[in-house]
Amino acid sequence: MIPVWAWILIWTVLALALLGMLAWFAVRLFRKLMGTLGALEDLGDQVAALDLDTMPPRAAFHPAVFQDRRELSLAREQARIERVLRRAQRRDLSVSRGKLLQHTPYKPEDRPPC
DSSP states (O other), X not given: OOOHHHHHHHHHHHHHHHXXXXXXHHHHHHHHHHHHHHHHHHHHHHHHHHOOOOOOOOOOOOOXXXXXXXXXXXXXXXXXXXXXXXXXXXXXXXXXXXXXXXXXXXXXXXXXXX
């Protein structure tokens, strides 16, 4: 039979080992959390670079029943030109987003250690 002091010694060593292991896991988890927050900050900067709010608001609808024909044709031509410009802006924005997504600055070496 094992004496009482041996049991106390065994359980003390086991409890200290448990506390040490929990502290080591806490440090590792904290480091991973800090790395994740840094990566999220970089991602937020990339999303801010996308500039998603470039679309102007549309004008309200006005019926053209009693307006002059020349005014309507000029307004229609102006609307067509604005539509072409909006399409070009959307295309340029889409191309820049695609380039950003294809050529990310992330490298596997930048990954935080586990």
